[in-house]
Amino acid sequence: MKKLFGSLLLLVTIGQAAIGQAPSFRELLKMYDYDSRAPLDLKEHGAQDRAGLKMLDISYLSPKGGRVPAYIVVPPGKGKFPGIIFMHPAGRDVGRSYFLDEAMALSKSGAISILIDSHFARPSPQPLFALTERDRDGMAQCVIDLRRAVDVLLSRGDVDERRIGYIGFSYGATMGGILSGVEKRIKAFVLMGGGPKLSSWARTFQAPQVDRLRQEGKFEAYLSAIATIDPDQYVKHAAPSAILFQSGRRDENVPVEEAAKYHQAASEPKTVKWYDAGHSLNDEARRDRAAWLSHLLGIKTER
Numbered sequence: 001m002k003k004l005f006g007s008l009l010l011l012v013t014i015g016q017a018a019i020g021q022a023p024s025f026r027e028l029l030k031m032y033d034y035d036s037r038a039p040l041d042l043k044e045h046g047a048q049d050r051a052g053l054k055m056l057d058i059s060y061l062s063p064k065g066g067r068v069p070a071y072i073v074v075p076p077g078k079g080k081f082p083g084i085i086f087m088h089p090a091g092r093d094v095g096r097s098y099f100l101d102e103a104m105a106l107s108k109s110g111a112i113s114i115l116i117d118s119h120f121a122r123p124s125p126q127p128l129f130a131l132t133e134r135d136r137d138g139m140a141q142c143v144i145d146l147r148r149a150v151d152v153l154l155s156r157g158d159v160d161e162r163r164i165g166y167i168g169f170s171y172g173a174t175m176g177g178i179l180s181g182v183e184k185r186i187k188a189f190v191l192m193g194g195g196p197k198l199s200s201w202a203r204t205f206q207a208p209q210v211d212r213l214r215q216e217g218k219f220e221a222y223l224s225a226i227a228t229i230d231p232d233q234y235v236k237h238a239a240p241s242a243i244l245f246q247s248g249r250r251d252e253n254v255p256v257e258e259a260a261k262y263h264q265a266a267s268e269p270k271t272v273k274w275y276d277a278g279h280s281l282n283d284e285a286r287r288d289r290a291a292w293l294s295h296l297l298g299i300k301t302e303r
Helices: 002-018 025-032 096-108 134-155 171-182 198-203 208-215 219-227 256-265 283-297
Strands: 043-050 053-061 067-074 081-087 112-116 159-169 188-192 242-248 270-275
Touching: 025 134, 025 171, 053 096, 053 134, 067 096, 067 134, 081 096, 081 134, 081 171, 081 283, 096 112, 096 159, 096 283, 112 134, 134 159, 134 171, 134 219, 159 171, 159 283, 171 188, 188 283, 198 219, 208 219, 242 256, 242 283, 270 283
Parallel strands: 081 112, 081 159, 159 188, 188 242, 242 270
Antiparallel strands: 043 053, 053 067, 067 112
């Protein structure tokens, strides 16, 4: 009955968006509910020792179906350790390995890192953009799977629940913006190369499917559905979590004015750093986020 009620409420929420009535933030939060008491069914598929670190290849159940592949990188010694969650960008053949070098560097400094594959990077993947309401549902699933990643970290017993951080780039910055308003167990968010509205970006699509949706009079309904996951309406509720925004002045994907709107939408405390760089940023940005996380979570920076 509870599951049925949740499904009906979600349909009402989307229906309101489709007719131009913006759903409340409380209604939006229902899209990211899950049963935190459900078993993780955590499975270890392999383990490697790398330069004194242990890298575990694991998976856990997604509340929305299937399994979430992930890496966990564990430093030597005994905790309690800070925990860091990484979310990769979108793109062909991009997944949990994207941030592996950075995760290992942070783990050498005494943090446990978890890096997950989003829904479009898994075996039998869903497309990131199918131009249907499944796009919204897939991204909501990613946010829920990231919430479950917090559960995975805390289930270990060697992670300090007061010192959990998040690093996300591009698509990962979009998911992280949503997560910041939804998941209050994360103390610090690093959002790299993010923009404020998926719906505005989707409006610029140039594809035969878009033309067909326009001809059928369905494109505005699609944009309304996607608007429910625009991250700017979530980052304004991030407090008391802190956010570090990192943006490039020569970003080819997110114009300066759009990045600035994302920064402005967020609650305090927040820090904004600009770089003379493109979308992928640079080594200076990597050093800055390591130093920022060190300050907030007690992670030593590499010398």
